[in-house]
Amino acid sequence: MKLIVSHMNLDFDGLASLVAAHKLDPKAVVALPPSLGERVKQFLHLYTRSFEWFTYKQIDWNNVRAITYVDCSTDERAGIASFLSLNEIERSYIDHHQTEATGANITLLLQPIIQNGIKITPVEATLFGLGLYSDTNRLTNETVTIADLEAAAFLHVNGMNLKVIHEFLQAHVGEHPLFETLFNAVDIQTIAEKRIVFSTCIADQYIGDIAAVVEEIHSLYAPDATIVLCQLHHHTYMIARATSADVPIQIVAQQLGGNGHDYAASAICRNEPLAKAYATVHRMLTTCIQVKIPIRSIMHWPVLAFSATSTAAEVFRSSKDSSYKGFPVVNDNNQVIGMLTAAKLKQAIDLNGGIELVSSIMSKKVHTLKATDSIEQGKKMMVENVIGRIPICKNDGTLEGIITRSSIISNQFNHSAHYSASELTRYFGVKPFAFLQKIGELADERNVQVFIVGGIVRDLILNRPSKDIDLVVEGDAISFATTLATHFGGEVQQHNHFLTATWIFQNVSIDFVTARKEHYRKPGALPDVQPARINDDLARRDFAINAIAISLNASRFGDILDPFQGRQQIQTKTISILHPLSFIEDPTRLFRALRFAKRLDFQLSNETKEQAKSMGNALKTISKQRVYHELELSQRESQLPWLFHALSEYPVWETLIGAEMSEYAYTHIQQLFRANVSESIFLAIAAIAYQRHSLTALHAFALTKLSKKLLADIQLIEQHQDETSLDDLHGYLYSVKRDALLFFTTLPNKENELLLRYRKAREQLTPLVTGRDLIALGFKPSPHFSTWLLAIEKRQLRGEIRTKTDALAWISNKINKHER
Known part of the structure; x- marks a missing residue:
């Protein structure tokens, strides 16, 4: 076993180095020391499922044969001396304290990650950023090198979340002249359910860097917002910091003549003494605080919940196909009375088969929130109570939804972008954009979440035209479309089976789809679907570039939801599946991936x-x-020959028809398409099978009457293609389709001169005599008619009969024995 270790009292640089070293050597095991910094503990609790690691006690030290030390270089510093009993351990060190080559240890590990093109997730980028920023004092230490700055740029490109970094790092300004004064003046208040720290002072001279003191107080008390007011002479200065976007300090600052952003703002209350300025700011906060992004926006529903009177075995059977790690327990009124973890459930099953009632193994200590509460409240409740999921309940305690750590993390990393009204107007046009605004306004009124999703968002980012407007509704799409028609007019076409509706208003057609999640019972099967949240709906989609949503709700109009970094993939012209089982669940996704690649000039990622x-x-x-x-979808985009060739890189044709496609078969397919054959898809597949002598596999693909006929014709031509005369060929092939002949005459590097002549002659061959002509001559209808007519055609091919008169004369002379 090979271990990766770091120092005791682990800080962010050490933790980041452990994770980065594991990226470089995935077979090694990360071992966390027993003592962790407080902020590191909080980070690991929130992001525990994002990384793989073991404690020292979980390691089998007798099997350790190699150790990599990161951000330290001794057993004592790593706290492993007492665990080691073997001297034959291979040791390696990655420690910037020894080399002084970089300001942070994480930079040493990021260099090979960058050089080798190793992909990192936004969560990993943020952790690496925490290590980099914490060990370099936010890149301001004198030890900072160009390599550190390049590392920061790399992390920024790969999704580093500076807001998260800011939350976990704090300054040390205890020696500032005003720190003690402001610290002692702290007054914690609750305004509109938000925890606000106020502090005030009066100074007789200018003192710089008060912002650092404000940030320190904000970090110490961790409120939703910190407001510091300092009077200097005739003016009062306001410096504000916020953790929650629900406390709009920027708006307050702007109204006072200042500015800032959601999390830091400042202003000067000119010619206002401290008391008056305090009253003004307090009044503003009272009127403008509101939950900007409520928990409802990230809440999962419907919730898999169980009765307290169910047995553990019953719950296990019902939940075994889910990926959830915990479940609410409810009473007969659907009120939450407990929580059951998957670990407890497994323990009960392993112990005695799960005969206990859920009520005996559930946790009765339940923390709940309301759908209107803020996401920050959910995050804080998780960290403070060391829990991973929170039921969302109505006022009467009935279960409405649930949030998890993943919900919080997804929200943090996917609300960093926004489309302005002007940008959306420019793309959609004035009239459709006005409809989208109406939809968003009504969605807020009806407490419904509505999103533009999928291909139209991708095309918007690429500035490509898109014909259709498809919207996803969290809830009942049909009911919402009907409500729109009631309010604004128009017609609604309902598709109850598919939970979809189309609203047609003033010649604009908009499709509404209920947000859903999918479960595949077996590979290749059509999925089972059920209503869900937008995150679940995006997770069911095929590729990251198609899993982007834009909110239409008036309160969040234009906000982009991008949980799978689809915008970054569009920027790099990459197509990636969303999870490793994607092609197993639905193999046709490969066809779509290649179709998008051709249409957009993208490439499939290596992992895909x-x-x-x-x-x-x-x-x-x-x-x-x-x-x-x-x-057929590729054929509509004139991609078919290309797609057949592109699919040959994968085991598609070998799996479907038992034959790989060669360049010879690809050339044949191109020739067939140039010849404009009908049933081109079937004949293209036949070209691959024919080259590998696998025509019997084609029966499964002969889905139409014409394709069945073509397959029979191809097999017939194959039997008789070596005939030596045109009339002999015609005797066997007179009924075969032209396209079956084209199949053989377009074979590359294999010209059959007689077959080619026959095909051309057949194309010019016009029947001179019909059965009616024979009856007119006095012949009685007979099975011999077809034989005679074929004999005439053979003589036409030899040039012996050229006119109808010649044909009728031949009939009269040669068949005089037949009864007339």
Whole structure:
């Protein structure tokens, strides 16, 4: 076993170095020391599922053969001396204290990560940023090098969240002249359910860097906002910091003539003494504090909850297909009375098969919130109570939804961008944009969340035209579309089976879809769906570039939700699946991925290619009709020959028809398309099968009457393509379709001169005589008619009969024995 360790009293640089070293050596095991810094503890609690690590007590030290030390270089500093009994341990060190090459240790590890093109997640980038910023005093220490700055730029590009970094880092300004004065003057108040710290002072001379004191007080008390008012001569200066965007300190500052942003702002109350300025600011806060992004916006529902009277075994059977780690327990009125963790459930199953009632193994200490509470409240409750999920309840205690650590993390990393009204107007046009605004306003009134989702958002980012407007509704899409029609007019077309509706108003058509999540019972099957939140709806989609949403609600109009970094993938022209089982669940996603790649001039990511190559026999689980449908969509975009070739990089054709596609077959397919054959998809597949002598596999793909006929014709031509005369060929092939002949005459590097002549002659061959002509001559209808007519056509091909008169004369002379 190979370990990665760092120092005792682990700080952010040490933790970041552990995670980065594991990125470079995934087979090594990260071991956390027993003593952690307080902020590191808080970070790990919130992001515990984002990293893999073990405690020292969980390590089998007898099997340790190699150790990498990061941000330290001794066993004592790492706290492992008492665990080691072997001297034959290979040791390596990555410690900036020894080299002084960088300001932070994490920079030493980021350099090979950058050089080797190793991907990192936004959460990892943020942790690495915490290590970098904390160990360099936010890149202001003299030890900072160019490498540190380059590391910061790399982390910024890869999703480093500076707000999270700011929350976890704090300054030390206890020696500031005003620190004691302001600290002693702290007054904590609750305004509109927000915890606000006020502090005031009067100074007789200017003292700089009061902002650092404000930040320190804000960090010490961790309120929703900190407001410091300092009177200097005739003016009072306001410096504000906020943790919650629900406390609009920027608006307060702007109204006082200052400015700032959501989390830091300042202003001067000119010619106002301290008392008057305090009253003014207090009044403003009382009127303008509101929950900007409520928990409802990240809440998951419906919730998988269980009765206290159920047995552990019953819960286990019902929840085994879910990925949830905990479940609310409810009474007969759907009121939350406890929480049951997956760990407790497994323990009960392992102990005695799960015969206990849920009420005996659940936790009765439950922390709940309301849907209108702020996300910051949820985050704070999780950290303070060391819990990973919080039920969301109505005023009467009935269960409405649930939030998890993942909900909090997703929100933190996916609300950093916004489209302005002018940008959306420019793309959609004035009239459709006005409709979107009306939809958002009504959504707020009806307490419904509505989003633009998917391909239209992708096209908006790429500035490509998009024909349709598709909206996703958290809740009942049909009911919401009907409400729109009631308010504004127009017609609603309902599709109850699919939970969708179309609102047609003033010649503008807008589709509404209920947000949903999907569960695949087996590979290739169509999914089971149920209503869900927007995050679940995005998670069910095919690729990151199609899993982006824009809120239409008036309160969040234009906010972008991008949990899978789809915008970054669009910027890098990359197509990535959302999870490793994506192609197993639905193998046709590969067809769509390649179609998007061709249409947008994108590339599949390496990870996506590898997953596609390893999907195994999942393709065998989907119907041939679904394969055809995907190929037909590519045909509409004139991509089909290219797609057939692109699919040859993956085990598609080998799995479907037992034959790989060669360059020879690809050339044949191109020739077929130039010949403008009908049933081009079937004949293209036939080209691959024919080259590998696998025509029998084509029966499963002969889905239409015409394709069945073409397959039979191809097999017939294959049997008789070596005939030596045109009339002999015609004797066997007179009924085959032209496209079946084209299949053979377009074979590359394999010209059959007689077959080519026959095809051309057939194309010019016009029947001279019909059965009616024979009856007119006095012949009685007979099975011999077809034989005679074929004989005439053969002589036409030899040039012996050229006119109808010749044909009728031949009939009269040669068949004089037949009864007339």
